[in-house]
Amino acid sequence: MKLEFHSLTKCYGSHTVLDGITAQLNFPRALVLVGPSGGGKSTLLRLVGGLELTDEGTIRLDGELVPTHEKSLRLYRSGIGTVFQSWNLFPHLSAMANIMLPLTAVHRVPENEARKRALELLERFHLADHAHKRPAELSGGQRQRIAIARAVVIRPRLLLFDEPTSALDPEMTAEVLEVIADLKAEGRAFILVTHAMNFARVVADEVAFLAQGRIAEHGSAKDFFSTPRTPEATRFLERVLKY
Amino acid sequence: MTARHRTLNSVISFILGGVLFAGICYAVLRLATWQWDGVWEYRTVFWKGWITTIWISAAALLLSVIFGLTCALARRAPYPAVRWLAAGYVELIRGTPLLVQLLILFYVVADATGLQNRYAAGVIILSIFSGAYIAEMMRGGIESVGKSHLDSARAIGLTRGQTYRYVIFPQAIRHILPPLAGQAASIIKDSSLLSILGIAEFTLAAQQVNSATYSTLESYLPLAVGYLALTLPVSLLARKLEGRFRYET
Structure with missing residues (x-):
């Protein structure tokens, strides 16, 4: 799958959540978004899922522009599977x-x-x-x-998981992650926002690190977890993998 | 409070209540000189009035549910003008007495629009009144559906109409039904005011019997009993619904 962002900006009131993201992400199956809370991961996922409208900029999924009108957006959403953090049944x-x-x-x-x-x-x-x-x-x-x-x-065509295990205890988390790994093995493409770093390391083809409304860096999971290039990502990984 | 205290408490309350009720009954029966013969002759007037009250209330309930639903949906419309209109209707109706609305809508509006049938006019005015209250109940019920469910509905790709049909209404109904049953009892009681328009419902029947027989208490006691016979079952139903829905949530 190919996901392209061009000058993507999203604000809530005076708060800028996504600050002009331009990036091209290629992933055979699994793209994982990581980063500190409030960095814009969930918002980016909701924009890709067509649940929110962009303020500026465009998103392309496999070259196709994500629509910005409610009617075509509804059709687009119906082809994407979204799983939220909790309470979505x-x-x-x-x-x-x-x-x-x-x-x-x-x-x-x-x-x-x-x-x-x-x-x-x-x-x-x-x-x-x-x-x-x-x-x-x-x-x-x-x-x-x-x-x-x-x-x-x-x-x-694409599954979106927005912190699907954040509200679960470790045993239930394992149940859910097993299903996601299983879907990957089956060949399903998905984007996952998660704080479960060890799972991200195992399941991700491509990782994008978001901080302060920007994609600070992205690359293969192997490279990102072994040799992060930006100081923000290095600090983040040190902190979350410490214990 | 222990269980024994509670039992003792309710026994004392029951006895006190019984004594009070018996005292009132005694005073009424003793002090009044009853003349039921005159009133008994007019029993068909009572009966017809009571039946009229039933169908007027039923028609008004049905119509006010339609008004209420329309208004509740209008308050969530994407157009501000529609929302304001609906909000204005609710505030105007809930802020003025039914009696005033009856007089203005019947003698001014119905007259001007050429609506001659006083029964139809009465039912419509009562429905306009009750619809404003039902609109608020429905709005509350609709707003009780969590935002996350609306999000899920959008994510699946449901249209606005489908979201109401499959997600909002089935969940809102449990919040709406109990107060709606209560409102049904209110409509029955409020329909008594239609007597001022000369609609021959239950209250007007009692007034007619009273002026014909001069037996005030004998005319109005059956009136109270007749209304209770209608409102008590409805109130019991409302309470039952409340209990059931509380258990399920």
């Missing part, structure tokens, strides 16, 4: 219904076909026994895996 729907909704409502897949595809994923993620439970009856890890199933079921 609909609480009034069962696990099964949550996974089926984008298929039946957005992609016009017939009910029985949608059910079949949802069940396949539930089985693959070892969740078949929980198909008829509502989110409140499930653990955090189960919920997050169902959210991933909902994002994957539409066979998206």
